[in-house]
Each structure stands twice: as C-alpha cells, then as structure tokens.
Amino acid sequence: MFIDCESYDDINSRVSEADKDGFVSPGYFNMMYGISRQVVHNWIKRDVINAYRYEGKEGYFIFIPLSEVERVYEERIKRILARRERKAKQKK
DSSP states (O other): OEEEOSSHHHHHHHHHHHOTTOEEOHHHHHHHHOOOHHHHHHHHHTTSSOEEEEEETTEEEEEEEHHHHHHHIIIIIHHHHHHHHHHHHHHO
16 A cells, blocks of 8 residues: 655655664565566555655655565565475476
C-alpha cells in the first residue's frame, strides 16, 4: 500500500518516525535478490508491502522501510529464490 506524503518535509518526518532501521527503493530488491522493480510495485499495489510515496518539485520518491523488506523476505522472497535454485538444478 502506498502511503502518500503531502510535502518533502512530510516524507522526511514520516520516514524518520516509521522506521529507525532505514529505507530502500524498489530497485534495492533487484540489486539484492534479483526481484524485478515491477514485482515490487505490484506487491505495493496489492498491499503486500507498505511504502511511502511523494511526488513534488523535488521529484518522485518511493521509500520502503527495511522492516517491510525483512518481512517480505521471510514471506515471499525465500520461496522465490528456492524455486529458482530448484529450477537451476533441474536444468543441469
């Protein structure tokens, strides 16, 4: 689910209040786990992941709390990676 922020200051305050561990962008999932940005956006739209969104004169930003990354890793990403590994072994 997207949590919309009204201003750049609003997103900074919400970000600091919501998660002390930090935030990542949708591209982080691709870099770390090979999960496409589109899959991450789909998860946000389907309420699998909560993310903060801001669009204004500073640009368009999506911030995902690291706690959400850890949760979705346990719930979904582990299965995806295990399935990929099984398929790779079957091809050998």
